[in-house]
Amino acid sequence: MSSATLTRTPDRAKVTAWLQNxxxxxxxxxxxxxxxxxxENFLSAVxxxxxxxxxxxxxxxxxxxxxxxxxxxIDLSVGSVMSIAAALIPLYLGAGPLTAIIVAVIAGVxxxxxxxxxxxxxxxxxxxxxxxxxxxxxxxALVIAHGQLVQLHNQDxxxxxxxDLLGVxxxxxxxxxxxxxxxLVVQRTTFGRHLVAVGGNRAASxxxxxxVKRVLISVYVISGALAAVAGVLxxxxxxxxxPSDVGLLMELSAITAVVVGGTPLTGGxxxxxxxxxxxxxxxxxxxxxIKHNLPDSTAQMVQAAIIVVAVYVxxxxxxx
Amino acid sequence: xxxxxxxxxxxxxxxxxxxxxxxAAVVLVLGVAAAWFAFPHxxxxxxxxxxxLQGSFLAVIALGMTxxxxxxxIDLSVGSNYALGGxxxxxxxxxxxxxxxxLPLAVCSLIGLVNGLLIARTGMAPFIVTLASLLFARGxxxxxTSEGSTTYKVEPGSAFLWLxxxxxxxxxVPVYLTLVxxxxxxxxxRRTRFGQSVFAIGGAEQSALLMxxxxxxxxxxxxxxxxxxxxxxxxxxxxxxxxxxxxxxxGTELDAISVVVIGGTLLTGGAGTIVGTLVGVLLRTLIxxxxxxxxxxxxxxxxxxxxxxxxxxVVIQRLLARSRTR
Numbered sequence: 111m112s113s114a115t116l117t118r119t120p121d122r123a124k125v126t127a128w129l130q131n132x133x134x135x136x137x138x139x140x141x142x143x144x145x146x147x148x149x150e151n152f153l154s155a156v157x158x159x160x161x162x163x164x165x166x167x168x169x170x171x172x173x174x175x176x177x178x179x180x181x182x183x184i185d186l187s188v189g190s191v192m193s194i195a196a197a198l199i200p201l202y203l204g205a206g207p208l209t210a211i212i213v214a215v216i217a218g219v220x221x222x223x224x225x226x227x228x229x230x231x232x233x234x235x236x237x238x239x240x241x242x243x244x245x246x247x248x249x250x251a252l253v254i255a256h257g258q259l260v261q262l263h264n265q266d267x268x269x270x271x272x273x274d275l276l277g278v279x280x281x282x283x284x285x286x287x288x289x290x291x292x293x294l295v296v297q298r299t300t301f302g303r304h305l306v307a308v309g310g311n312r313a314a315s316x317x318x319x320x321x322v323k324r325v326l327i328s329v330y331v332i333s334g335a336l337a338a339v340a341g342v343l344x345x346x347x348x349x350x351x352x353p354s355d356v357g358l359l360m361e362l363s364a365i366t367a368v369v370v371g372g373t374p375l376t377g378g379x380x381x382x383x384x385x386x387x388x389x390x391x392x393x394x395x396x397x398x399x400i401k402h403n404l405p406d407s408t409a410q411m412v413q414a415a416i417i418v419v420a421v422y423v424x425x426x427x428x429x430x
Numbered sequence: 431x432x433x434x435x436x437x438x439x440x441x442x443x444x445x446x447x448x449x450x451x452x453x454a455a456v457v458l459v460l461g462v463a464a465a466w467f468a469f470p471h472x473x474x475x476x477x478x479x480x481x482x483l484q485g486s487f488l489a490v491i492a493l494g495m496t497x498x499x500x501x502x503x504i505d506l507s508v509g510s511n512y513a514l515g516g517x518x519x520x521x522x523x524x525x526x527x528x529x530x531x532x533l534p535l536a537v538c539s540l541i542g543l544v545n546g547l548l549i550a551r552t553g554m555a556p557f558i559v560t561l562a563s564l565l566f567a568r569g570x571x572x573x574x575t576s577e578g579s580t581t582y583k584v585e586p587g588s589a590f591l592w593l594x595x596x597x598x599x600x601x602x603v604p605v606y607l608t609l610v611x612x613x614x615x616x617x618x619x620r621r622t623r624f625g626q627s628v629f630a631i632g633g634a635e636q637s638a639l640l641m642x643x644x645x646x647x648x649x650x651x652x653x654x655x656x657x658x659x660x661x662x663x664x665x666x667x668x669x670x671x672x673x674x675x676x677x678x679x680x681g682t683e684l685d686a687i688s689v690v691v692i693g694g695t696l697l698t699g700g701a702g703t704i705v706g707t708l709v710g711v712l713l714r715t716l717i718x719x720x721x722x723x724x725x726x727x728x729x730x731x732x733x734x735x736x737x738x739x740x741x742x743x744v745v746i747q748r749l750l751a752r753s754r755t756r
């Protein structure tokens with residue numbers, strides 16, 4: 111080690127640690143300020159509502175993803191689970207919106223049980239177990255829906271995506287409540303502590319007698335259920351069930367939101383508030399690019415750069 | 431087999447080992463036999479020719495993926511690289527055959543090189559790095575084609591088209607090229623120090639480092655190779671389709687991973703064969719062909735079957751691996 115690196119390292123480590131803890135909030139604030147100054151009509155209640163409503167499904171999915179990543183796993187199937195949920199909605203809407211939603215969420219739970227069983231009991235790598243469902247799930251959704259887009263007209267159901275409660279969009283309230291619940295689960299429950307322990311050191315958790323398999327299967331079930339909820343929300347907002355499009359590349363957005371929010375891919379740590387801000391950041395980045403007329407292609411390349419930078423920053427902590 | 435050990439006295443374990451390595455080949459033979467009897471059109475020379483031709487594009491991508499997976503990594507960017515390579519080839523064809531081949535190879539190798547550098551030098555997870563370059567390459571492709579609205583067509587009569595549409599003894603040129611690449615790949619993997627390093631890194635990276643193997647350099651070469659091969663598959667496809675199609679390659683990374691795994695390469699790294707991958711490609715193509723032969727089946731079932739197939743193979747692989755270590 112040269113003396114130059116010795117004197118530089120503490121500063122750099124400090125900066126990195128600070129960025130990991132507060133980088134996402136800083137990024138959201140910077141992006142907000144940028145938009146306030148440079149984007150026309152950004153400072154309006156209507157626009158803020160739109161941003162929050164559009165961030166809601168990503169946020170819901172990212173919460174589940176954060177729990178999975180906390181156990182050192184990954185769930186690539188979330189987008190396909192959303193499409194399965196979307197495909198089921200029109201089939202059961204005749205029996206009432208609540209029935210349709212329950213069926214969709216049950217489908218999400220079953221998908222999660224499936225992935226979770228493969229990961230927890232058969233010991234298959236999470237990336238492959240959920241990859242199979244990513245491929246097969248959307249196909250299944252398209253088979254269920256005969257590849258068709260279905261317009262929805264049930265007002266009660268559409269209220270979910272378009273309605274307000276005390277002036278706040280219902281979708282935003284749902285995402286907020288789920289975020290608070292996720293925060294409580296991680297911080298205040300035994301399950302939350304087990305989850306973090308399993309992600310931190312699986313072998314030690316097994317030796318300590320923690321219910322490792324049960325924790326693993328649970329996080330995938332939660333992730334599947336939340337993905338289904340996001341699918342329901344997206345369908346209601348669109349006023350149409352579109353299984354070929356809903357949730358496309360959602361796994362990428364959700365993983366990015368989680369990682370940008372300070373949850374390391376190596377597990378052992380879950381940052382719920384960071385994840386919520388990560389989802390907001392992804393939405394703001396997209397909105398900024400669209401409002402400044404930058405094409406989709408640029409948006410994709412920017413998202414790629416954000417993923418790399420975020421993971422690079424997150425990496426420093428684990429390697430230290 | 432390199433890096434896999436069998437206990438000679440446990441016959442059950444040995445049987446599991448044989449099944450793990452040769453299972454796909456057995457299923458392939460049975461599947462071909464069944465399809466031959468079940469579908470009158472299946473056994474025709476036309477159908478068999480198109481079957482191997484269709485398989486050749488995926489095979490080229492899967493070859494690079496085999497190397498990457500044996501080293502314990504994964505390359506999710508191949509689908510985007512494949513599409514990007516095709517568009518660049520079709521664009522380059524107007525400047526002649528050499529440009530049509532070299533331009534996509536250069537760009538896709540560069541993307542692979544960046545993947546490799548990020549993975550080897552910063553220690554970031556391969557799947558996250560290549561996920562980012564999946565997005566990046568697709569974005570670049572969209573930018574090149576004005577959001578996908580421009581299609582680059584190759585002029586009829588261009589020498590470049592022979593690469594995809596030409597035939598020798600009635601069999602498509604891509605099939606020969608694929609076989610040559612697989613032969614070279616096999617030699618590289620089995621007969622060179624580079625190949626030994628790939629197995630060593632996949633088996634135990636720390637030990638490979640301690641042994642003084644060039645771990646970082648090998649990894650960088652691997653991802654560059656994977657990028658180049660995906661780009662070359664794009665070249666062949668562009669020559670075959672006579673244009674650069676922007677929408678291809680979505681989900682191709684999954685197909686490639688599936689066939690590699692089906693071929694007996696372990697996702698945990700350290701063990702695998704090139705021939706197995708070839709068998710995996712044929713099996714995948716066979717299944718697709720059979721689904722097409724049935725005809726009445728909803729085409730969306732193809733992806734369901736792909737997913738289910740990948741899963742079944744991985745589960746079986748896992749169970750066999752367990753019974754062998756017991």
